[in-house]
Amino acid sequence: MNHHPDLTELAFLVGTWKGTGHGEYPTIDEFDYHEDVTITPVPEKPFLAYSQRTRELESGRPLHAETGYFRWGGAGRAELVLAQPTGIVEAHAGTIDGTHLHLRALTVAHTPTAIDVEDVERHIEVTGTTMTYRLSMAAVGHPLQVHLRATLERSESA
């Protein structure tokens, strides 16, 4: 795995990941989704490019997407910045504990036509070739609570 030396602690994230997840929130019906995640080192640069797309499990209809970058934030520290086509941006900071990343949004901001997301917390863990994540969200007046859980398998290592 050829990555910038600053990325040693984040190298466990690199790969193409595919799997399924489950979504819930007080304002919507529960739903199941298929997910594709790509996390790749960028030559000579101290960050990982991140992109993600989900599709409704049964219909294959496109659901969510996001794109951004993971950064190393110093020993045991990670950062994540991303944009979502729903008109939302997130800037996160958090901790790296082995292969467990715990990120909390410092900023969640949105454009005028986007819905109001107030807070996001992301747990990402890799065990062997399996990535699991849990995303909690505070939005449209509801307190921070689990919105998404997914289990992905590494299908290719970059």
Add this chain to the structure above:
Amino acid sequence: MNHHPDLTELAFLVGTWKGTGHGEYPTIDEFDYHEDVTITPVPEKPFLAYSQRTRELESGRPLHAETGYFRWGGAGRAELVLAQPTGIVEAHAGTIDGTHLHLRALTVAHTPTAIDVEDVERHIEVTGTTMTYRLSMAAVGHPLQVHLRATLERSESA
């Protein structure tokens, strides 16, 4: 050009664009760069995916990158959300006047290890197969001023 009906006013942005630009700021030496921009419709969705990379003109060394989405914000209105590997996110709103987009950041946020960018303004104009843009920035205590100007040619239409 196959795009979501909400994107009619933004369709002029779609394409693969290549060209060169010039950068300046009180805190750095002036520099020239090569730039690749891709703006593509996403099937069934009311947004355009945007990604950009620059390289130093002489050495080809990677410089900047950003990734995000353009959104339509209602008649004559546009939005842009993006993330940069430098640890910065921007959420913009602005106006569409024919093939001239004028965007101003509502939010510029950053992670703990990123430099402090306070404000960003983006003008993007397409004339025929030529895109020109001007990016102004307020950062590290300096007021809003021109940072980047570039001229790109459409090399492929999506």
